[in-house]
Amino acid sequence: MEVNFRTDIKSWLDKLEKLEPLPTTFCPNLKTDSPDPIKAVIFDIYGTLLISASGDIDQASLSSKNIKTAMEAGGFDLGNCHPSTCSFLLEQLQIKIKEQHEALKKQGHPYPDVDIFKVWTEMFRAAEEKGLIKLNGTESWTDTIIVFELLSNRVYPMPGMKEILLWIKEKGLPMGIVSNAQFYTPVIMNYFLNGTFSTKQEIDLFEENLTVFSFQVLRAKPDTTLFEKFLPTLKSKYGIEPNEAIFVGNDMLKDIVTAKKSGLRTVLFAGDERSLRLREDDERVRRFFPDFIINDLAQLKDILK
Secondary structure, three states: OOOOOOOOHHHHHHOOOOOOOOOOOOOOEOOOOOOOOOOEEEEOOEOOOEEEOOOOHHHOOOOHHHHHHHHHHOOOOOOOOOOOHHHHHHHHHHHHHHHHHHHHHHOOOOOEOOOHHHHHHHHHHHHHHOOOOOOOOOOOHHHHHHHHHHHHOOEEEOOOHHHHHHHHHHHOOOEEEEEOOOOHHHHHHHHHHHOOOOOOOOOOOOOHHHEEEHHHHOEOOOOOHHHHHHHHHHHHOOOOOHHHEEEEEOEHHHHHHHHHHOOOEEEEEOOOOOOOEOOOOOOOOOOOOOOEEEOOHHHHHHHHO
16 A cells, blocks of 8 residues: 555654553563574564553454544545445454455464455445445545554553664664554654654654564564564575564564564563553463563663673
């Protein structure tokens, strides 16, 4: 899809309320017995680099009010809008995501993810066919989607996020991202890193060829396919083996288990109670342990020194 914003999204980003992490009781573990040097750092985003009010990207708080506000921001004419339109769209949002998940599972994606732009496209067309909205072609669906996301799942940088990324960059270590994310994620991240609005789909400070977003491959963690996408490049371009890289994430299943299965060493980020996912009752997590535990991103300096 072409990311084409028409309204002043920066003004919405500027209005984001500051969030603070909720402390956990975890003590950091910054030592390892491995003699292998760490030559690259790969990050998760939601719950690790960004505080997420809902804890994760796929657990947003959905409401008809947020859809109405987002559609107004996107330039929809709601003057003759049927009262049930927003409720219908909210219902369709969940239906279309489920339909796409089921279709992708049939194609062999065990943990599917959707392209949210396609989901909203199908939502609006369904509403138009039902006579609930009238599309005139001037609406910005991109604006509508990102405003809805900003309202439904408030985010804010984890304390020290920018500082640690700049420190790692200055140290000369390549950085990448493997994240369950959508097209708006790079927009939000670049805003937090630079204070400016950009529509580019690459996140500053990170290597594009070491970055994989779930919506691009329609697969979500804990599918190891996301890691398999960048590992050949890590070896061929940077000369780095998987066990010479660390993955930093907040979810024992999606991040720690999946990264370890792909050969990376792992860092469990236990700095925010909202997003920490231990999944102690999940059989898939048993017998897996992170190589390191941190409760503050700045502690990566002790691991990478």
